[in-house]
Amino acid sequence: MQFHKTNTPMIREQIIEILAYWKESQKNLRSLQKIARERNETYRRKHNVNKNDPSYLLNNKETVQHKKDRIVRLITDDFPETLAQLLNLDKSEYLVKGSVGTGTISDIPWIAIYHKEITKTATKGYYPVFLFNDDCSGVYLTFLLGWTQYKNHFKNIQVARAQIIRATTLIKQELRPTDGFLTDKIDLKTRNTNLAKGYELGTICSKFYEVNSIPNEEVLRSDIIRMLSVYSEMRGLIGKDIFIQETSFNENHYQNTDELADKLPEFPIGPIPYKEAVSYKQKQQYPRSRRVNALAKSIAKYKCEYNQAHITFESGVSGNDFVEGHHLIPIEAQSQFENSLDVPENIISLCPNCHRAIHNATVTLRNEMIKHLYTIRIPLLEKRGLKVQLNDLQNLYQVG
Ligand SMILES: [Zn+2]
Numbered sequence: 001m002q003f004h005k006t007n008t009p010m011i012r013e014q015i016i017e018i019l020a021y022w023k024e025s026q027k028n029l030r031s032l033q034k035i036a037r038e039r040n041e042t043y044r045r046k047h048n049v050n051k052n053d054p055s056y057l058l059n060n061k062e063t064v065q066h067k068k069d070r071i072v073r074l075i076t077d078d079f080p081e082t083l084a085q086l087l088n089l090d091k092s093e094y095l096v097k098g099s100v101g102t103g104t105i106s107d108i109p110w111i112a113i114y115h116k117e118i119t120k121t122a123t124k125g126y127y128p129v130f131l132f133n134d135d136c137s138g139v140y141l142t143f144l145l146g147w148t149q150y151k152n153h154f155k156n157i158q159v160a161r162a163q164i165i166r167a168t169t170l171i172k173q174e175l176r177p178t179d180g181f182l183t184d185k186i187d188l189k190t191r192n193t194n195l196a197k198g199y200e201l202g203t204i205c206s207k208f209y210e211v212n213s214i215p216n217e218e219v220l221r222s223d224i225i226r227m228l229s230v231y232s233e234m235r236g237l238i239g240k241d242i243f244i245q246e247t248s249f250n251e252n253h254y255q256n257t258d259e260l261a262d263k264l265p266e267f268p269i270g271p272i273p274y275k276e277a278v279s280y281k282q283k284q285q286y287p288r289s290r291r292v293n294a295l296a297k298s299i300a301k302y303k304c305e306y307n308q309a310h311i312t313f314e315s316g317v318s319g320n321d322f323v324e325g326h327h328l329i330p331i332e333a334q335s336q337f338e339n340s341l342d343v344p345e346n347i348i349s350l351c352p353n354c355h356r357a358i359h360n361a362t363v364t365l366r367n368e369m370i371k372h373l374y375t376i377r378i379p380l381l382e383k384r385g386l387k388v389q390l391n392d393l394q395n396l397y398q399v400g
């Protein structure tokens with residue numbers, strides 16, 4: 001059995017202390033900052049030096065004041081240390097960081113847990129984070145996508161907002177239900193609407209602890225542990241695909257590659273090592289790339305490869321004929337192959353009717369389709385180091 005040292009500070013105590021004293025700290029820090037800035041400005045004018053002048057920097061004591069403040073130390077040092085200790089976080093994997101704002105004192109102090117593979121900063125990736133309400137009415141334990149990366153990547157703010165909403169919506173649909181965590185909007189009670197909007201848009205799920213009813217240590221700890229399991233599920237689900245362009249969540253999303261149609265990748269030639277299966281919806285699944293799907297369809301010139309005469313309809317987004325990508329050697333069989341099955345050569349472009357047929361038609365028709373597609377694809381598959389006999393393929397489709 002393990003005992004925590006009696007002097008190890010508790011998560012609950014520290015949350016309560018931050019909520020009780022943050023406003024006062026914030027006020028003090030801001031007025032000290034104001035005084036320091038005015039003093040600096042006077043100094044700068046009087047001595048006619050610019051902001052990078054060593055004498056100016058020497059005189060600039062703004063940041064030194066922060067470190068003397070007990071609540072700032074609690075947020076930036078002690079609380080992160082407590083979390084790392086109590087949760088036994090492996091320091092080679094996780095990084096816990098707290099902040100009261102860089103430069104200016106923030107309305108919303110926070111303490112985040114980063115998985116180093118995904119992010120090392122609040123502006124990027126995704127992570128669980130404690131966000132303290134501006135009015136100190138409580139604290140959110142929130143799982144979020146960093147907003148700044150969307151703003152920087154998509155440039156146009158409306159597009160960035162639409163993209164982060166699309167991403168969080170898809171993720172919310174796909175994550176296992178997280179009991180007790182809400183997927184609604186969060187309300188950080190701040191007048192700083194830009195800051196609040198960023199957090200709000202990026203939120204995937206959250207739990208609010210009201211200042212007068214902070215749960216006991218055990219509940220807090222198990223909530224954080226559940227947040228960490230959301231974190232590992234997310235890593236399996238989207239990995240580093242922060243903008244959710246490659247990750248396919250379900251068949252509809254996988255087939256809808258319109259948004260990728262005009263920026264197709266160069267695809268390396270020859271056999272490609274496959275990506276390991278990831279745990280997804282309690283099953284082991286091999287990831288499929290939507291970009292590879294998009295590429296295969298464009299190579300087929302958006303025709304049905306079972307019969308090029310088949311008529312489909314025009315896609316509302318890309319204007320191309322609507323076809324779907326189907327893995328000839330089913331991706332579930334990946335473990336039986338040395339090289340990746342997620343290559344354009346193994347993806348057949350089919351009209352929606354044929355795609356339904358290859359999955360659902362009679363054994364006779366399915367067998368006929370598989371034989372035909374096998375014949376046209378076998379030389380291409382070999383270039384990818386994929387060797388398969390017709391009867392093995394028939395067995396995979398259970399039409400043998
Ligand atoms: Zn299919």
Ligand SMILES: [Zn+2]
Binds near residue numbers: 353
């Ligand atoms: Zn067809």
